[in-house]
Amino acid sequence: MAHRSFARQLRLGVTVLAAVPLAVAAIAAVLAWSIGRDALDPGQAVRIVAVVLMLAALLALAGFAYGRRLARAASEPIERIQSTLEALADGDLDARVRWSGRDEFAGLADALDRLLDDRVASLNRTVRDNEELNNSVIEIMQAVGTIAATKDLSVRVPVTENVTGAIADALNLLTEETGRMLRNVAALSSDVAQATFAVRGQSDLAIQAAAREHREVGMAAGELAGAAQALVTVAERARQANESAARAAVETRDAVSVVGATVQGIVQSRELIRETGKQIKRLGERSQEIGQVVGIIQAIAERTGILALNASMQAASAGEAGRSFGVVADEVKRLSESARESAARIARLVNAIQTGTHETVRAMNEAITQVVEISRMADDAGQAMRRTQHETESLVANVREIAATSEEQAKVSSALQARADVIREASAETTRQLRAQSIETRRLVEYARSLVDEVNVFKTPKP
């Protein structure tokens, strides 16, 4: 902006004021030099000095007037600025310098007015922000008060865009987490209550079991006393059993010997039957040979019959001359028929013998099979008897050890009886401790219920 600068005017005035003495001094010096060289007479010099002084006086007057003008130009804007600042100090936020001009004071006033406009606008915004902040704080306080009064954690603090928004978010997060935690606490409290209730039930059962155990221990102690007496009896019985087992071992050895002899006899019988079977088989083979011979006899009878037939036919063709030959042929025929019948009878007998032989051989084989089975059973019986003998001997040894052990058991039983008394006392103490535990458990149940009730006061948001 093109304007008249106050500083420039001031520098111009000062320059003029400084040039006047310098000009006077210069003129004086020139005059003095001129006078010294006699180039100028003193009268001229005086006139020149007078002119110079007069010019100097005129310049001084002009400078005074210019100075007053400069002072006035500087004081007025300063006073306006001062008055404006005083009005601001008095609370008039609308006060402004409003100084127009083309110098620095006008720029200063304009800058001051713009500064004041900015500051006042900022101040107004700050005031509005403060009001909004106060409202937000009031809403937060109201929400917190509601939560505290109603124990309702589902209530949410309004979230604004100002700085309280973060606080509201934090409070909402806090109530939400608290609600979640309280739900967990409620669930855990319920579980604790149920578990405690179960523990109380288990404690009651443990008390009943302990009482039953106490009774059982008492009964066991009594039975142990009876058992000690019984063990003495058992020892006596074991001694008697030892004697019986020894006799049984002797009897078993004798039985093993008898069974061995029986097995040997059965083996001999089996061999005898097998040999008899072979003989009968050979007899069957012989009868088969007889059958073959009978076949030969039958063939001879057949041929003889044919021979008789041919002889009779030849005798017939010979007529009366062959009549006696025909009689012979008839006799031969009868002989052949008799031989055939005898051979057939022998064949039937041989077949019967062979059938009987086969049946006998089969029966002998079955007998051999049965004898083998009996022999195997006898062997098994012998082995079983030997095992029985071995087991009997082991039984004798075991019974002997049982007899010895029974006496020791009688002693141990007495010690067990004393130990049972100790166990009975310990069981009674256990019962007492369990009853005390039951009482504490019942208290714990009450505490758990109280905890559930306390937690249930809060209304938690739905998960």
Add this chain to the structure above:
Amino acid sequence: MTAARIGETGAGTPDATRFGARLAGVAVAMPAGTPLEFIVGAAVYPLPLAPARVAGLMQLRGQPLVVLDASPTPAVGNALCRRDVLVVGKPPQAAALLVDGPPQALPEGGWHLADGALPDCAFASALRSVPTDAPAGEGWFEVDPERLFEALARS
């Protein structure tokens, strides 16, 4: 040797007038005066290019004999076989017939002729029967050996 049953055979008695045999299933009775001989399992040698009725040749005590087959369908073979044959006549005028079994003597009164029509066979012309009223039981067709040979030779 065939398994001929002796009970079905029988040597001729002095009273036998016929000898019965079975030719191709036909029971025929031959006169007792005809020279006859029954041979079991005779070796029959086939004769190449011989007529169908000639089953082959056999030998009887050194004499060759022609063996005739009276069955409706004579067997044709080129190998030796053993068959039961009935020799009729005296060598060298004798011939052998293939029979189904050994002949048997037919005593007087112990047999009778068959009645009714003659059987349908190659030697029917050589048979004789009675017209009607034959006794119960199996009857026999009486046959003349010479006519039998003639009928077989012509068939």
